[in-house]
Amino acid sequence: MSAQCLLRSQRDQLVGVLAGGSQDTFHSLLDYLLAWEALLQEDYENVRASGRTLSGATRSLLDLVEGKGEAACRLLFAALNQVLAASQKSHLSLEDFSSPPPLETDPPSSAAQSLLRYRPSLVRKLHGHVAATLKLLVDRGCFTQYDCDEVQLPVYTPSQQARRLLDLTRMKGEDTAQLLLTTIQQLGKGPADTPSAFATITFQTRASADCLRKGFIARVFRRLRCLTTT
Numbered sequence: 001m002s003a004q005c006l007l008r009s010q011r012d013q014l015v016g017v018l019a020g021g022s023q024d025t026f027h028s029l030l031d032y033l034l035a036w037e038a039l040l041q042e043d044y045e046n047v048r049a050s051g052r053t054l055s056g057a058t059r060s061l062l063d064l065v066e067g068k069g070e071a072a073c074r075l076l077f078a079a080l081n082q083v084l085a086a087s088q089k090s091h092l093s094l095e096d097f098s099s100p101p102p103l104e105t106d107p108p109s110s111a112a113q114s115l116l117r118y119r120p121s122l123v124r125k126l127h128g129h130v131a132a133t134l135k136l137l138v139d140r141g142c143f144t145q146y147d148c149d150e151v152q153l154p155v156y157t158p159s160q161q162a163r164r165l166l167d168l169t170r171m172k173g174e175d176t177a178q179l180l181l182t183t184i185q186q187l188g189k190g191p192a193d194t195p196s197a198f199a200t201i202t203f204q205t206r207a208s209a210d211c212l213r214k215g216f217i218a219r220v221f222r223r224l225r226c227l228t229t230t
Contacts, residue, residue, distance in 0.1 A: 003070055003076075003095075008066065015055060015058050016091070017088050019054045021084075026057065026058065027163060029061075062076075075101065078097060080098075081098035112177040115166050116170070122184060130162055131152070134147075143176075150164065151164045
């Protein structure tokens with residue numbers, strides 16, 4: 001059976017499992033689909049539109065993925081295998097579509113693209129470090145206090161704050177994306193939420209970024225590939 005047919009045949013079960021789970025599980029699923037390019041940023045924003053119930057968002061996602069064809073459906077099942085607990089997967093048949101796609105051998109073309117490709121692991125890496133990272137970005141003039149307030153809305157879970165931070169950073173441009181990636185590489189080398197742990201990070205100016213970007217992205221690519229396997 002094709003992945004597309006499998007999705008159609010299990011639609012009710014998929015809605016039940018995802019709608020009966022947590023918001024974080026659902027958004028983790030979206031993270032993988034974004035990283036694997038099964039969804040575009042516009043698709044992502046439409047699915048997670050504010051005010052939509054989890055069951056409604058799940059149905060919207062399934063409709064969207066089914067409409068994208070067999071390859072997208074295969075990636076959906078692979079992503080489900082990554083984010084669902086064993087008890088949840090027991091209600092589904094993932095058949096031969098549970099393996100993630102092969103890791104890309106070529107580094108992303110930009111820091112902003114790295115934020116997208118490695119989104120699932122970056123969300124995990126930022127957990128517990130959002131406040132310190134925001135302070136650094138404000139100190140370097142990349143974020144405003146308004147941006148910080150938007151990221152740290154009380155209704156957001158820590159993982160949702162990390163996702164909003166990644167989304168805003170990509171909108172700010174390449175220099176900010178490079179600074180965030182460099183910051184994330186330092187996480188775990190000092191106390192959580194301690195801005196001084198990042199004090200030695202040097203922010204590249206736009207004038208020097210073009211000549212340094214290729215080497216920087218290659219280094220980040222190697223380190224983030226390691227993160228995806230841990």
